Amino acid sequence: xxxxxxxxxxxxxxxxxxxxxxxxxxxxxxxxxxxxxxxxxxxxxxxxxxxxxxxxxxxxxxxxxxxxxxxxxxxxxxxxxxxxxxxxxxxxxxxxxxxxxxxxxxxxxxxxxxxxxxxxxxxxxxxxxxxxxxxxxxxxxxxxxxxxxxxxxxxxxxxxxxxxxxxxxxxxxxxxxxxxxxxxxxx
Numbered sequence: 078x079x080x081x082x083x084x085x086x087x088x089x090x091x092x093x094x095x096x097x098x099x100x101x102x103x104x105x106x107x108x109x110x111x112x113x114x115x116x117x118x119x120x121x122x123x124x125x126x127x128x129x130x131x132x133x134x135x136x137x138x139x140x141x142x143x144x145x146x147x148x149x150x151x152x153x154x155x156x157x158x159x160x161x162x163x164x165x166x167x168x169x170x171x172x173x174x175x176x177x178x179x180x181x182x183x184x185x186x187x188x189x190x191x192x193x194x195x196x197x198x199x200x201x202x203x204x205x206x207x208x209x210x211x212x213x214x215x216x217x218x219x220x221x222x223x224x225x226x227x228x229x230x231x232x233x234x235x236x237x238x239x240x241x242x243x244x245x246x247x248x249x250x251x252x253x254x255x256x257x258x259x260x261x262x263x264x
Contacts (some may be wrong), residue, residue, distance in 0.1 A: 078108035156254055164203065164254055165244035171254075172201035177220050178209050185220055186227055194237040197257050205243055210251040224253060233262070 091099070163169035173196040178183045189206065194202050211218020227233065228240050236258055243252035 078129045149199070154239040156239045156256055160256070161244070161254070163239060165246065167169050169203060171203050171213065171247065172203050173199070173204040173257075174207070176202065176207040177199060178207065179184070180220070181225060185224070189227060190233070190236075193233070193255070193257065197236055197260055202259075204257060205247055205252050205253045206240075206255055212261055219250075221251065228253070228255065234258075 108130045112186040114157060160169065164171065173192070175189065177188065180188060192206075193204070206224060208220040208224050209218050210222050225240065228237050238256040238258045240253050243254050247254070
């Protein structure tokens with residue numbers, strides 16, 4: 078089945094009944110997110126139908142402009158090999174350091190969050206967090222296990238781009254490199 082040639086196709090106007098039916102069918106349809114609803118277009122009526130004077134609907138107030146929500150930051154990723162190599166060789170400077178030795182869990186978590194906020198405000202891009210190895214237990218220290226979980230938490234997403242185990246000369250297994258996210262609006 079092929080379409081008829083373009084010359085023989087004629088567009089026709091919808092009749093009043095077709096327009097009313099279409100308006101009834103689409104009355105409860107909502108526009109897609111981010112799109113505004115267009116007012117129904119008036120189409121010319123066929124020559125045989127008389128025009129009815131339609132009362133103008135009362136003006137609707139314009140919807141309040143909503144500010145788009147800022148997208149949540151991505152979860153922290155592992156620091157890439159290239160950055161880790163630069164840190165290990167001293168070509169990338171560590172701008173801040175936090176030592177959590179001797180702190181209890183609650184104190185350490187608060188200290189970590191405050192430290193990262195201050196480092197971000199100061200413009201630091203890379204930090205070291207020393208947790209210690211925790212040689213007293215076989216699994217390692219409590220902070221050594223918990224700090225990566227804290228850094229991965231949604232509350233830290235505005236602060237942390239990524240983290241990973243530090244090089245031997247920066248503490249090895251007992252320390253973490255933390256890549257700090259730039260504050261929103263800063264370029």
